[in-house]
Amino acid sequence: xxxxxxxxxxxxxxxxxxxxxxxxxxxxxxxxxxxxxxxxxxxxxxxxxxxxxxxxxxxxxxxxxxxxxxxxxxxxxxxxxxxxxxxxxxxxxxxxxxxxxxxxxxxxxxxxxxxxxxxxxxxxxxxxxxxxxxxxxxxxxxxxxxxxxxxxxxxxxxxxxxxxxxxxxxxxxxxxxxxxxxxxxxxxxxxxxxxxxxxxxxxxxxxxxxxxxxxxxxxxxxxxxxxxxxxxxxxxxxxxxxxxxxxxxxxxxxxxxxxxxxxxxxxxxxxxxxxxxxxxxxxxxxxxxxxxxxxxxxxxxxxxxxxxxxxxxxxxxxxxxxxxxxxxxxxxxxxxxxxxxxxxxxxxxxxxxxxxxxxxxxxxxxxxxxxxxxxxxxxxxxxxxxxxxxxxxxxxxxxxxxxxxxxxxxxxxxxxxxxxxxxxxxxxxxxxxxxxxxxxxxxxxxxxxxxxxxxxxxxxxxxxxxxxxxxxxxxxxxxxxxxxxxxxx
Ligand code: NAP
Ligand code: MG
Numbered sequence: 001x002x003x004x005x006x007x008x009x010x011x012x013x014x015x016x017x018x019x020x021x022x023x024x025x026x027x028x029x030x031x032x033x034x035x036x037x038x039x040x041x042x043x044x045x046x047x048x049x050x051x052x053x054x055x056x057x058x059x060x061x062x063x064x065x066x067x068x069x070x071x072x073x074x075x076x077x078x079x080x081x082x083x084x085x086x087x088x089x090x091x092x093x094x095x096x097x098x099x100x101x102x103x104x105x106x107x108x109x110x111x112x113x114x115x116x117x118x119x120x121x122x123x124x125x126x127x128x129x130x131x132x133x134x135x136x137x138x139x140x141x142x143x144x145x146x147x148x149x150x151x152x153x154x155x156x157x158x159x160x161x162x163x164x165x166x167x168x169x170x171x172x173x174x175x176x177x178x179x180x181x182x183x184x185x186x187x188x189x190x191x192x193x194x195x196x197x198x199x200x201x202x203x204x205x206x207x208x209x210x211x212x213x214x215x216x217x218x219x220x221x222x223x224x225x226x227x228x229x230x231x232x233x234x235x236x237x238x239x240x241x242x243x244x245x246x247x248x249x250x251x252x253x254x255x256x257x258x259x260x261x262x263x264x265x266x267x268x269x270x271x272x273x274x275x276x277x278x279x280x281x282x283x284x285x286x287x288x289x290x291x292x293x294x295x296x297x298x299x300x301x302x303x304x305x306x307x308x309x310x311x312x313x314x315x316x317x318x319x320x321x322x323x324x325x326x327x328x329x330x331x332x333x334x335x336x337x338x339x340x341x342x343x344x345x346x347x348x349x350x351x352x353x354x355x356x357x358x359x360x361x362x363x364x365x366x367x368x369x370x371x372x373x374x375x376x377x378x379x380x381x382x383x384x385x386x387x388x389x390x391x392x393x394x395x396x397x398x399x400x401x402x403x404x405x406x407x408x409x410x411x412x413x414x415x416x417x418x419x420x421x422x423x424x425x426x427x428x429x430x431x432x433x434x435x436x437x438x439x440x441x442x443x444x445x446x447x448x449x450x451x452x453x454x455x456x457x458x459x460x461x462x463x464x465x466x467x468x469x470x471x472x473x474x475x476x477x478x479x480x481x482x483x484x485x486x487x488x489x
Contacts, residue, residue: 034074035210036220036222038217051200055334060118066231067231070222071191075238082188085187085218086159089146093184096212098139100205100212101135112127116334118172118199125295133177141181156487157487160240163188164235165192166229169345172194172195178476193223196225240263241263241265242265244301247471264472267301268470269400271396272424275309276317277434282320286321288453290321293305293382297401298400298401300456305405332374349380352402355397358393359393359394362388364386384403385404390418420445428442463476
Protein backbone atom coordinates (compact mmCIF):
# COMPACT_ATOMS: atom_id res chain seq x y z
CA UNK A 1 0.00 0.00 0.00
CA UNK A 2 1.22 3.49 -0.76
CA UNK A 3 2.37 5.46 2.25
CA UNK A 4 1.99 9.24 2.31
CA UNK A 5 5.73 9.56 1.59
CA UNK A 6 5.71 7.52 -1.57
CA UNK A 7 2.51 8.93 -3.01
CA UNK A 8 2.90 11.31 -5.92
CA UNK A 9 3.68 14.44 -3.99
CA UNK A 10 1.54 17.24 -5.26
CA UNK A 11 0.78 20.21 -3.14
CA UNK A 12 -1.28 22.93 -4.73
CA UNK A 13 -1.14 24.92 -1.51
CA UNK A 14 -4.88 25.12 -1.07
CA UNK A 15 -7.15 23.78 1.59
CA UNK A 16 -8.02 20.15 1.14
CA UNK A 17 -11.47 18.68 1.43
CA UNK A 18 -11.95 15.23 2.94
CA UNK A 19 -12.09 12.21 0.64
CA UNK A 20 -15.42 10.90 -0.52
CA UNK A 21 -15.75 7.62 1.35
CA UNK A 22 -18.41 6.42 -1.02
CA UNK A 23 -19.95 7.63 -4.23
CA UNK A 24 -23.55 7.19 -2.99
CA UNK A 25 -24.10 10.89 -2.51
CA UNK A 26 -23.09 11.79 -6.04
CA UNK A 27 -25.89 13.11 -8.11
CA UNK A 28 -25.38 12.58 -11.82
CA UNK A 29 -28.50 13.02 -13.90
CA UNK A 30 -29.39 10.45 -16.53
CA UNK A 31 -29.47 13.20 -19.12
CA UNK A 32 -28.29 16.80 -19.31
CA UNK A 33 -29.66 19.59 -21.43
CA UNK A 34 -27.78 22.76 -22.37
CA UNK A 35 -27.41 25.51 -19.78
CA UNK A 36 -28.70 28.59 -21.62
CA UNK A 37 -30.23 31.73 -20.17
CA UNK A 38 -30.22 30.27 -16.65
CA UNK A 39 -32.11 27.07 -17.53
CA UNK A 40 -31.31 23.56 -18.65
CA UNK A 41 -32.92 23.34 -22.08
CA UNK A 42 -33.23 20.58 -24.66
CA UNK A 43 -31.02 20.87 -27.75
CA UNK A 44 -32.86 22.17 -30.84
CA UNK A 45 -32.19 19.05 -32.86
CA UNK A 46 -32.85 16.69 -29.95
CA UNK A 47 -29.44 15.03 -30.20
CA UNK A 48 -27.50 13.65 -27.21
CA UNK A 49 -24.25 11.72 -26.75
CA UNK A 50 -22.93 9.40 -24.04
CA UNK A 51 -20.23 10.24 -21.58
CA UNK A 52 -18.47 7.19 -20.14
CA UNK A 53 -16.31 6.31 -17.18
CA UNK A 54 -12.92 5.50 -18.75
CA UNK A 55 -12.04 3.21 -15.82
CA UNK A 56 -15.00 0.90 -16.45
CA UNK A 57 -16.19 1.83 -19.96
CA UNK A 58 -19.68 2.23 -18.44
CA UNK A 59 -22.04 4.97 -19.51
CA UNK A 60 -22.44 7.68 -16.88
CA UNK A 61 -24.94 9.98 -18.52
CA UNK A 62 -26.26 11.40 -21.78
CA UNK A 63 -25.36 14.93 -22.68
CA UNK A 64 -26.86 17.34 -25.21
CA UNK A 65 -25.12 17.85 -28.53
CA UNK A 66 -25.34 21.56 -29.25
CA UNK A 67 -25.86 22.58 -32.88
CA UNK A 68 -25.24 25.96 -34.52
CA UNK A 69 -28.80 26.95 -33.55
CA UNK A 70 -28.13 26.17 -29.87
CA UNK A 71 -24.87 28.11 -29.94
CA UNK A 72 -26.72 31.03 -31.49
CA UNK A 73 -29.30 30.86 -28.70
CA UNK A 74 -26.55 30.80 -26.06
CA UNK A 75 -24.71 33.75 -27.62
CA UNK A 76 -27.97 35.74 -27.75
CA UNK A 77 -28.67 34.91 -24.09
CA UNK A 78 -25.16 36.06 -23.19
CA UNK A 79 -25.62 39.29 -25.20
CA UNK A 80 -28.93 40.04 -23.52
CA UNK A 81 -27.40 39.51 -20.09
CA UNK A 82 -24.34 41.63 -20.89
CA UNK A 83 -25.93 45.08 -20.51
CA UNK A 84 -27.33 44.65 -17.00
CA UNK A 85 -24.23 42.67 -15.91
CA UNK A 86 -21.83 45.36 -17.07
CA UNK A 87 -23.91 48.13 -15.46
CA UNK A 88 -24.03 46.28 -12.14
CA UNK A 89 -21.75 47.69 -9.44
CA UNK A 90 -18.42 45.84 -9.71
CA UNK A 91 -18.52 44.92 -6.02
CA UNK A 92 -21.89 43.25 -6.61
CA UNK A 93 -20.45 41.25 -9.48
CA UNK A 94 -17.65 40.23 -7.17
CA UNK A 95 -20.16 38.94 -4.61
CA UNK A 96 -21.69 36.59 -7.17
CA UNK A 97 -18.28 35.23 -8.10
CA UNK A 98 -17.44 34.68 -4.41
CA UNK A 99 -20.69 32.81 -4.10
CA UNK A 100 -19.70 30.40 -6.87
CA UNK A 101 -16.41 29.75 -5.04
CA UNK A 102 -18.15 29.13 -1.73
CA UNK A 103 -20.76 26.75 -3.13
CA UNK A 104 -18.08 24.91 -5.05
CA UNK A 105 -16.18 24.38 -1.81
CA UNK A 106 -19.31 23.13 -0.08
CA UNK A 107 -19.84 20.61 -2.86
CA UNK A 108 -16.18 19.76 -3.27
CA UNK A 109 -16.62 16.04 -2.53
CA UNK A 110 -19.22 15.69 -5.22
CA UNK A 111 -17.16 17.69 -7.73
CA UNK A 112 -14.07 15.59 -7.00
CA UNK A 113 -15.87 12.28 -7.37
CA UNK A 114 -17.59 13.31 -10.60
CA UNK A 115 -14.33 14.61 -12.06
CA UNK A 116 -12.66 11.26 -11.33
CA UNK A 117 -15.61 9.22 -12.62
CA UNK A 118 -15.95 11.14 -15.88
CA UNK A 119 -12.28 11.74 -16.67
CA UNK A 120 -10.34 8.93 -14.97
CA UNK A 121 -8.02 11.01 -12.78
CA UNK A 122 -7.13 9.74 -9.28
CA UNK A 123 -9.51 11.00 -6.61
CA UNK A 124 -6.54 12.27 -4.59
CA UNK A 125 -5.74 14.66 -7.42
CA UNK A 126 -9.30 15.83 -8.08
CA UNK A 127 -9.84 16.28 -4.35
CA UNK A 128 -6.54 17.94 -3.46
CA UNK A 129 -5.70 19.80 -6.65
CA UNK A 130 -8.43 20.31 -9.25
CA UNK A 131 -11.38 21.25 -7.06
CA UNK A 132 -9.57 23.42 -4.47
CA UNK A 133 -7.66 25.22 -7.23
CA UNK A 134 -10.86 25.79 -9.23
CA UNK A 135 -12.50 27.37 -6.17
CA UNK A 136 -9.32 29.37 -5.56
CA UNK A 137 -9.58 30.86 -9.05
CA UNK A 138 -13.10 32.09 -8.37
CA UNK A 139 -12.03 33.51 -4.99
CA UNK A 140 -9.02 35.23 -6.53
CA UNK A 141 -10.85 36.83 -9.44
CA UNK A 142 -13.84 37.78 -7.29
CA UNK A 143 -11.38 40.00 -5.46
CA UNK A 144 -10.38 41.81 -8.65
CA UNK A 145 -13.95 42.65 -9.76
CA UNK A 146 -14.03 46.03 -7.98
CA UNK A 147 -10.29 46.78 -8.20
CA UNK A 148 -9.65 46.92 -11.95
CA UNK A 149 -8.70 50.60 -11.73
CA UNK A 150 -5.86 49.57 -9.42
CA UNK A 151 -4.84 46.73 -11.72
CA UNK A 152 -4.40 49.19 -14.60
CA UNK A 153 -3.71 52.60 -13.07
CA UNK A 154 -4.43 55.59 -15.27
CA UNK A 155 -6.29 53.55 -17.88
CA UNK A 156 -9.93 52.73 -18.35
CA UNK A 157 -10.62 49.02 -18.32
CA UNK A 158 -13.65 48.00 -20.37
CA UNK A 159 -15.04 44.47 -20.76
CA UNK A 160 -15.09 42.95 -24.23
CA UNK A 161 -18.67 41.66 -24.28
CA UNK A 162 -19.49 38.01 -24.92
CA UNK A 163 -16.60 35.60 -24.40
CA UNK A 164 -16.62 32.20 -26.15
CA UNK A 165 -14.58 29.66 -24.21
CA UNK A 166 -13.50 26.21 -25.33
CA UNK A 167 -11.72 23.80 -22.99
CA UNK A 168 -10.00 20.38 -23.05
CA UNK A 169 -10.59 17.17 -21.09
CA UNK A 170 -7.50 16.96 -18.91
CA UNK A 171 -8.57 19.45 -16.20
CA UNK A 172 -12.26 19.93 -16.97
CA UNK A 173 -13.41 21.85 -13.90
CA UNK A 174 -10.16 23.72 -13.39
CA UNK A 175 -10.07 24.90 -17.01
CA UNK A 176 -13.69 26.05 -16.72
CA UNK A 177 -12.69 28.07 -13.64
CA UNK A 178 -9.62 29.53 -15.41
CA UNK A 179 -11.94 30.71 -18.15
CA UNK A 180 -15.12 31.81 -16.40
CA UNK A 181 -13.72 33.53 -13.29
CA UNK A 182 -11.61 36.27 -14.94
CA UNK A 183 -14.21 36.82 -17.69
CA UNK A 184 -16.95 37.55 -15.16
CA UNK A 185 -14.70 39.63 -12.91
CA UNK A 186 -14.00 41.90 -15.89
CA UNK A 187 -17.71 42.28 -16.66
CA UNK A 188 -18.05 39.92 -19.64
CA UNK A 189 -20.67 37.25 -20.12
CA UNK A 190 -19.71 33.79 -21.35
CA UNK A 191 -20.57 30.80 -23.51
CA UNK A 192 -18.39 27.85 -22.50
CA UNK A 193 -17.96 24.50 -24.22
CA UNK A 194 -16.46 21.63 -22.23
CA UNK A 195 -14.69 18.72 -23.95
CA UNK A 196 -16.72 15.85 -25.30
CA UNK A 197 -15.35 13.19 -22.93
CA UNK A 198 -15.63 15.24 -19.72
CA UNK A 199 -18.78 17.38 -19.64
CA UNK A 200 -20.12 16.42 -16.21
CA UNK A 201 -18.31 18.78 -13.84
CA UNK A 202 -19.18 21.65 -16.18
CA UNK A 203 -22.84 20.64 -15.81
CA UNK A 204 -22.39 20.58 -12.01
CA UNK A 205 -20.86 24.01 -12.29
CA UNK A 206 -23.94 25.15 -14.21
CA UNK A 207 -26.03 24.06 -11.21
CA UNK A 208 -23.74 26.03 -8.91
CA UNK A 209 -24.04 29.10 -11.14
CA UNK A 210 -27.82 28.83 -10.97
CA UNK A 211 -27.79 28.29 -7.19
CA UNK A 212 -25.48 31.28 -6.73
CA UNK A 213 -28.22 33.41 -8.28
CA UNK A 214 -26.03 34.74 -11.10
CA UNK A 215 -28.36 36.63 -13.43
CA UNK A 216 -29.72 34.45 -16.26
CA UNK A 217 -27.54 34.31 -19.34
CA UNK A 218 -24.35 35.62 -17.74
CA UNK A 219 -22.93 32.08 -17.85
CA UNK A 220 -24.04 29.66 -20.57
CA UNK A 221 -22.63 26.16 -20.95
CA UNK A 222 -23.11 24.26 -24.17
CA UNK A 223 -21.91 20.67 -24.50
CA UNK A 224 -21.01 19.16 -27.82
CA UNK A 225 -18.32 18.16 -30.25
CA UNK A 226 -15.66 19.98 -32.26
CA UNK A 227 -18.38 21.49 -34.48
CA UNK A 228 -19.95 23.10 -31.43
CA UNK A 229 -16.60 24.71 -30.64
CA UNK A 230 -16.27 25.86 -34.24
CA UNK A 231 -19.78 27.37 -34.10
CA UNK A 232 -18.72 29.45 -31.09
CA UNK A 233 -15.49 30.55 -32.80
CA UNK A 234 -17.34 31.59 -35.98
CA UNK A 235 -20.35 33.26 -34.35
CA UNK A 236 -20.38 36.98 -35.23
CA UNK A 237 -21.88 37.85 -31.84
CA UNK A 238 -18.83 36.66 -29.91
CA UNK A 239 -16.21 39.28 -28.96
CA UNK A 240 -13.44 37.12 -27.54
CA UNK A 241 -12.31 33.52 -27.91
CA UNK A 242 -10.42 31.77 -25.12
CA UNK A 243 -9.22 28.37 -26.25
CA UNK A 244 -7.27 25.69 -24.43
CA UNK A 245 -6.48 22.56 -26.35
CA UNK A 246 -4.22 21.12 -29.00
CA UNK A 247 -1.91 23.14 -31.23
CA UNK A 248 -3.65 21.55 -34.23
CA UNK A 249 -7.09 22.94 -33.31
CA UNK A 250 -5.48 26.18 -32.09
CA UNK A 251 -4.17 26.74 -35.62
CA UNK A 252 -7.62 26.20 -37.14
CA UNK A 253 -9.09 28.69 -34.69
CA UNK A 254 -6.40 31.29 -35.33
CA UNK A 255 -7.06 31.03 -39.07
CA UNK A 256 -10.80 31.38 -38.52
CA UNK A 257 -10.25 34.50 -36.41
CA UNK A 258 -7.84 36.21 -38.78
CA UNK A 259 -9.35 39.44 -40.05
CA UNK A 260 -12.09 39.58 -37.41
CA UNK A 261 -12.25 41.95 -34.45
CA UNK A 262 -12.33 39.11 -31.94
CA UNK A 263 -9.66 39.19 -29.29
CA UNK A 264 -8.22 35.77 -28.48
CA UNK A 265 -5.99 33.70 -26.24
CA UNK A 266 -4.67 30.27 -27.19
CA UNK A 267 -3.29 27.89 -24.58
CA UNK A 268 -1.91 24.97 -26.56
CA UNK A 269 0.34 21.93 -26.31
CA UNK A 270 3.74 21.42 -24.70
CA UNK A 271 6.80 19.18 -24.48
CA UNK A 272 8.57 20.47 -21.40
CA UNK A 273 12.20 19.79 -20.56
CA UNK A 274 13.12 18.82 -17.03
CA UNK A 275 16.88 19.28 -16.55
CA UNK A 276 18.80 17.58 -13.74
CA UNK A 277 22.35 18.77 -13.03
CA UNK A 278 24.75 16.49 -11.17
CA UNK A 279 24.77 18.83 -8.16
CA UNK A 280 20.99 18.51 -7.60
CA UNK A 281 19.43 16.81 -4.58
CA UNK A 282 18.94 13.61 -6.56
CA UNK A 283 16.14 11.99 -4.55
CA UNK A 284 14.13 15.21 -4.57
CA UNK A 285 14.71 15.58 -8.29
CA UNK A 286 13.61 12.01 -8.98
CA UNK A 287 10.38 12.66 -7.08
CA UNK A 288 9.86 15.85 -9.09
CA UNK A 289 10.44 14.05 -12.40
CA UNK A 290 7.93 11.36 -11.39
CA UNK A 291 5.35 14.00 -10.47
CA UNK A 292 6.20 16.01 -13.59
CA UNK A 293 5.33 13.21 -16.01
CA UNK A 294 2.92 10.88 -14.18
CA UNK A 295 0.62 13.41 -12.51
CA UNK A 296 -2.85 13.12 -14.14
CA UNK A 297 -1.63 10.18 -16.30
CA UNK A 298 0.64 12.64 -18.10
CA UNK A 299 -2.44 14.37 -19.56
CA UNK A 300 -0.89 17.71 -18.69
CA UNK A 301 0.03 20.41 -21.20
CA UNK A 302 3.00 21.45 -19.04
CA UNK A 303 4.08 17.85 -18.19
CA UNK A 304 7.83 17.33 -17.92
CA UNK A 305 7.83 14.81 -20.75
CA UNK A 306 11.49 15.25 -21.74
CA UNK A 307 14.18 14.59 -19.16
CA UNK A 308 17.76 15.82 -19.62
CA UNK A 309 20.09 14.40 -17.01
CA UNK A 310 23.78 15.23 -16.61
CA UNK A 311 25.88 12.29 -17.75
CA UNK A 312 27.72 11.66 -14.46
CA UNK A 313 24.49 10.98 -12.55
CA UNK A 314 22.42 9.53 -15.39
CA UNK A 315 22.78 5.89 -14.38
CA UNK A 316 21.81 6.62 -10.77
CA UNK A 317 18.83 8.79 -11.75
CA UNK A 318 17.46 6.31 -14.29
CA UNK A 319 17.71 3.43 -11.80
CA UNK A 320 15.97 5.49 -9.11
CA UNK A 321 13.23 6.46 -11.55
CA UNK A 322 12.63 2.82 -12.44
CA UNK A 323 12.53 1.82 -8.76
CA UNK A 324 10.08 4.59 -8.00
CA UNK A 325 7.89 3.73 -10.99
CA UNK A 326 7.55 0.20 -9.59
CA UNK A 327 5.87 1.60 -6.47
CA UNK A 328 3.21 3.59 -8.37
CA UNK A 329 -0.27 2.13 -8.19
CA UNK A 330 -2.25 2.18 -11.43
CA UNK A 331 -5.97 1.55 -11.12
CA UNK A 332 -9.34 2.59 -9.75
CA UNK A 333 -9.49 6.41 -9.85
CA UNK A 334 -11.83 6.44 -6.85
CA UNK A 335 -9.34 4.60 -4.61
CA UNK A 336 -7.45 7.05 -2.41
CA UNK A 337 -4.23 5.05 -2.85
CA UNK A 338 -4.22 5.21 -6.62
CA UNK A 339 -1.34 7.16 -8.15
CA UNK A 340 -2.19 6.80 -11.82
CA UNK A 341 -5.81 6.58 -12.95
CA UNK A 342 -7.42 5.69 -16.27
CA UNK A 343 -6.42 7.14 -19.63
CA UNK A 344 -9.16 9.60 -20.52
CA UNK A 345 -10.54 7.85 -23.60
CA UNK A 346 -10.07 4.92 -25.95
CA UNK A 347 -8.89 7.40 -28.57
CA UNK A 348 -6.21 8.85 -26.30
CA UNK A 349 -5.03 5.36 -25.31
CA UNK A 350 -4.68 4.49 -29.00
CA UNK A 351 -2.60 7.64 -29.52
CA UNK A 352 -0.32 6.80 -26.58
CA UNK A 353 0.09 3.19 -27.69
CA UNK A 354 0.95 4.30 -31.21
CA UNK A 355 3.74 6.44 -29.74
CA UNK A 356 5.06 3.48 -27.73
CA UNK A 357 5.38 1.58 -31.01
CA UNK A 358 6.94 4.59 -32.76
CA UNK A 359 9.49 5.04 -29.96
CA UNK A 360 10.57 1.40 -30.15
CA UNK A 361 10.62 1.53 -33.94
CA UNK A 362 12.96 4.51 -33.75
CA UNK A 363 15.39 2.40 -31.72
CA UNK A 364 14.47 3.69 -28.25
CA UNK A 365 14.67 1.34 -25.28
CA UNK A 366 11.28 1.21 -23.53
CA UNK A 367 10.83 0.46 -19.86
CA UNK A 368 7.42 0.01 -18.23
CA UNK A 369 6.62 -0.73 -14.61
CA UNK A 370 5.30 -4.21 -13.90
CA UNK A 371 2.20 -3.17 -11.93
CA UNK A 372 -1.08 -4.94 -12.64
CA UNK A 373 -3.84 -3.02 -14.44
CA UNK A 374 -7.59 -3.75 -14.45
CA UNK A 375 -9.08 -5.81 -17.28
CA UNK A 376 -11.71 -3.28 -18.28
CA UNK A 377 -11.10 0.38 -18.93
CA UNK A 378 -8.22 2.30 -20.53
CA UNK A 379 -4.83 1.94 -18.87
CA UNK A 380 -1.19 2.66 -19.54
CA UNK A 381 1.61 1.67 -17.18
CA UNK A 382 4.19 4.36 -16.37
CA UNK A 383 6.72 4.26 -19.18
CA UNK A 384 10.15 5.68 -19.99
CA UNK A 385 12.36 5.66 -23.05
CA UNK A 386 16.17 5.75 -23.01
CA UNK A 387 18.46 5.62 -26.02
CA UNK A 388 16.47 8.27 -27.88
CA UNK A 389 17.78 11.33 -29.70
CA UNK A 390 16.59 14.84 -30.53
CA UNK A 391 15.22 13.83 -33.91
CA UNK A 392 12.98 11.05 -32.54
CA UNK A 393 9.24 11.65 -32.64
CA UNK A 394 8.80 10.59 -28.99
CA UNK A 395 11.19 13.44 -28.11
CA UNK A 396 9.63 16.04 -30.40
CA UNK A 397 5.88 15.38 -30.29
CA UNK A 398 3.38 15.74 -27.48
CA UNK A 399 2.23 12.25 -26.41
CA UNK A 400 -0.05 13.46 -23.61
CA UNK A 401 0.34 10.27 -21.61
CA UNK A 402 2.57 8.75 -18.88
CA UNK A 403 5.61 8.48 -21.16
CA UNK A 404 9.00 10.05 -20.40
CA UNK A 405 11.83 10.43 -22.94
CA UNK A 406 15.28 10.56 -21.34
CA UNK A 407 18.48 12.01 -22.79
CA UNK A 408 21.81 12.93 -21.24
CA UNK A 409 24.04 16.02 -21.49
CA UNK A 410 27.54 17.06 -20.42
CA UNK A 411 27.50 20.85 -20.29
CA UNK A 412 25.06 23.62 -19.39
CA UNK A 413 25.00 24.86 -22.98
CA UNK A 414 24.28 21.43 -24.34
CA UNK A 415 21.33 21.05 -21.95
CA UNK A 416 19.99 24.47 -22.89
CA UNK A 417 20.30 23.89 -26.63
CA UNK A 418 18.52 20.54 -26.37
CA UNK A 419 15.81 21.93 -24.09
CA UNK A 420 15.03 24.72 -26.56
CA UNK A 421 15.08 22.40 -29.56
CA UNK A 422 11.30 21.94 -29.67
CA UNK A 423 8.42 23.68 -31.44
CA UNK A 424 6.79 24.16 -28.02
CA UNK A 425 7.51 26.62 -25.22
CA UNK A 426 5.05 26.17 -22.39
CA UNK A 427 7.02 25.07 -19.34
CA UNK A 428 10.27 23.64 -18.03
CA UNK A 429 12.08 22.55 -14.88
CA UNK A 430 15.63 22.82 -13.57
CA UNK A 431 17.12 20.83 -10.71
CA UNK A 432 20.40 22.08 -9.21
CA UNK A 433 21.97 23.16 -5.97
CA UNK A 434 23.35 26.36 -7.54
CA UNK A 435 21.26 29.51 -7.58
CA UNK A 436 23.34 30.99 -10.42
CA UNK A 437 22.51 28.01 -12.64
CA UNK A 438 18.83 28.40 -11.82
CA UNK A 439 18.83 32.06 -12.84
CA UNK A 440 20.78 31.44 -16.01
CA UNK A 441 18.66 28.47 -17.07
CA UNK A 442 15.27 30.00 -16.23
CA UNK A 443 16.20 33.10 -18.24
CA UNK A 444 17.40 31.11 -21.22
CA UNK A 445 14.80 28.39 -21.57
CA UNK A 446 12.12 29.72 -23.92
CA UNK A 447 9.05 28.69 -21.92
CA UNK A 448 6.21 30.54 -20.23
CA UNK A 449 6.71 28.86 -16.85
CA UNK A 450 9.96 27.44 -15.51
CA UNK A 451 10.06 25.75 -12.12
CA UNK A 452 13.25 25.35 -10.09
CA UNK A 453 13.68 22.34 -7.79
CA UNK A 454 9.95 21.70 -8.02
CA UNK A 455 7.40 21.07 -10.76
CA UNK A 456 3.70 21.38 -11.57
CA UNK A 457 2.93 24.03 -8.99
CA UNK A 458 -0.01 26.27 -9.81
CA UNK A 459 -1.52 29.31 -8.21
CA UNK A 460 -4.27 31.68 -9.36
CA UNK A 461 -2.00 34.67 -8.79
CA UNK A 462 0.63 33.57 -11.30
CA UNK A 463 0.27 33.86 -15.06
CA UNK A 464 0.40 30.78 -17.26
CA UNK A 465 0.89 30.52 -21.01
CA UNK A 466 3.24 29.64 -23.80
CA UNK A 467 5.69 30.76 -26.46
CA UNK A 468 6.07 29.39 -29.98
CA UNK A 469 3.53 26.64 -30.78
CA UNK A 470 2.35 26.51 -27.17
CA UNK A 471 0.11 29.49 -27.84
CA UNK A 472 -0.33 33.14 -27.08
CA UNK A 473 -1.65 35.23 -24.25
CA UNK A 474 -1.58 34.50 -20.55
CA UNK A 475 -4.18 33.22 -18.09
CA UNK A 476 -4.01 33.64 -14.33
CA UNK A 477 -2.93 36.57 -12.20
CA UNK A 478 -3.06 40.15 -13.36
CA UNK A 479 -2.21 39.07 -16.93
CA UNK A 480 -5.37 36.97 -16.94
CA UNK A 481 -7.45 40.14 -16.54
CA UNK A 482 -5.83 41.82 -19.50
CA UNK A 483 -7.11 39.00 -21.73
CA UNK A 484 -10.73 39.99 -20.97
CA UNK A 485 -10.44 43.76 -21.16
CA UNK A 486 -10.01 46.59 -23.60
CA UNK A 487 -7.68 49.09 -22.01
CA UNK A 488 -8.24 52.73 -22.95
CA UNK A 489 -6.13 55.76 -22.17
P1 NAP B 1 -8.45 19.49 -28.65
O1 NAP B 1 -8.73 18.28 -29.44
O2 NAP B 1 -7.76 20.62 -29.31
O3 NAP B 1 -9.84 19.95 -28.05
C1 NAP B 1 -9.97 21.05 -27.17
C2 NAP B 1 -11.38 21.57 -27.23
O4 NAP B 1 -11.64 22.13 -28.52
C3 NAP B 1 -12.44 20.51 -27.00
O5 NAP B 1 -13.51 21.08 -26.31
C4 NAP B 1 -12.82 20.15 -28.43
O6 NAP B 1 -14.09 19.58 -28.53
C5 NAP B 1 -12.77 21.51 -29.09
N1 NAP B 1 -12.62 21.48 -30.55
C6 NAP B 1 -12.24 20.46 -31.35
N2 NAP B 1 -12.19 20.85 -32.63
C7 NAP B 1 -12.55 22.15 -32.65
C8 NAP B 1 -12.67 23.14 -33.69
N3 NAP B 1 -12.41 22.85 -34.95
N4 NAP B 1 -13.05 24.38 -33.34
C9 NAP B 1 -13.29 24.71 -32.05
N5 NAP B 1 -13.21 23.83 -31.04
C10 NAP B 1 -12.82 22.56 -31.32
O7 NAP B 1 -7.57 19.17 -27.38
P2 NAP B 1 -7.82 18.03 -26.30
O8 NAP B 1 -7.42 16.74 -26.92
O9 NAP B 1 -9.17 18.16 -25.72
O10 NAP B 1 -6.80 18.46 -25.15
C11 NAP B 1 -5.46 18.13 -25.18
C12 NAP B 1 -4.62 19.29 -25.67
O11 NAP B 1 -4.85 20.44 -24.88
C13 NAP B 1 -3.16 18.99 -25.52
O12 NAP B 1 -2.47 19.38 -26.69
C14 NAP B 1 -2.73 19.87 -24.35
O13 NAP B 1 -1.39 20.20 -24.34
C15 NAP B 1 -3.62 21.04 -24.49
N6 NAP B 1 -3.77 21.76 -23.21
C16 NAP B 1 -3.14 22.98 -23.08
C17 NAP B 1 -3.22 23.68 -21.89
C18 NAP B 1 -2.54 25.03 -21.74
O14 NAP B 1 -2.86 25.75 -20.81
N7 NAP B 1 -1.62 25.39 -22.63
C19 NAP B 1 -3.95 23.17 -20.83
C20 NAP B 1 -4.56 21.93 -20.98
C21 NAP B 1 -4.47 21.25 -22.19
P3 NAP B 1 -14.23 17.98 -28.44
O15 NAP B 1 -13.88 17.58 -27.08
O16 NAP B 1 -15.64 17.75 -28.74
O17 NAP B 1 -13.31 17.41 -29.47
MG1 MG C 1 -16.22 10.67 -19.61
